[in-house]
Amino acid sequence: MMPIRQLGIAVIGDKDLVNGLRLIGVSRYYMIEDSHNASEDVREALGELIGDPGIGVVIILEEYAKHVEDLIIQLRGGKRFVPVIVEVPPRGGTTYGDVGEYYKEFIKRFLGFEIEI
């Protein structure tokens, strides 16, 4: 049994997301400005967070998650519990379409057959 630990929450996002979450107390944040090298900035920020054992949940904007898909997949395939990366929608709503479809794909990959949830 793993002892109960206190872990931090970090957020990588644009101004809206970061402001919304700072309002309730998230103090670890990486605000990515609309610059030409957003991809590198995101990669650097996520790399730093993955290396930090005190971080439990990383909140990342969907469009930024696309820049670091390889890191996320690597993290998901690992045995470590944390950090967990949660993708959240940008201002205009999610870009992934239906939620059910997204996870159906996921289930199909592991179980080998499709199933209605």
Add this chain to the structure above:
Amino acid sequence: MAQPFKVRPTKIELVNLKRRLALSSRVQKIIKDRLSILTLEFLQTARETVEAKRRLLSNFAEVYRALSITVGYHGYIALEKELIASERDLGVAAGSRSVAGVRTPSFELMSHNGVGRGYNLVDTSSWVDQTAQLSEKCLEAIVELAESQRNLELLGMEISRTKRISNALEYIVIPGLQATIKYLEQKFEERDREEKTRLKRVKILLQQR
């Protein structure tokens, strides 16, 4: 047809193989049971995850709407001051549970009981309050999603692993053992027959003398 293993054709080997076969089939049965339990858990978690994600999406839609009003009302610069004040060490309590032998994490948002939010209540409008409330709901949804999503991933990986073991047992190990046992038994019968004919031949030779 499975290939028999390369073993020395001795009786002791046969006994050992029979033991291994019994053990393998027992293990396979257990693994099959485990697989079905894992699958059930997986589906349950998948349902939870989808629900959490839906909740998160709808919460975020609300929070963005409230936030834009807040920003419009106060302006980024004035809001920044309040934001700096409201930053805290917000965290999650992380523990672990065991689901069918898979260790999965469980997260819970640490509540800041009693202590108010950091921003100044005098200088700010009710929009800030409303936004803060909505984003808190969002954060709860995020933590919930984080837990069930990670559970889903870990369970999925475990299912793939278990499936691989089960398939290896079912299609390779057990047929191989059965083939080897059959091969050995045939070999022993053959040896018996050889022995018998040899004895007969010796008997005939002895009678001819």
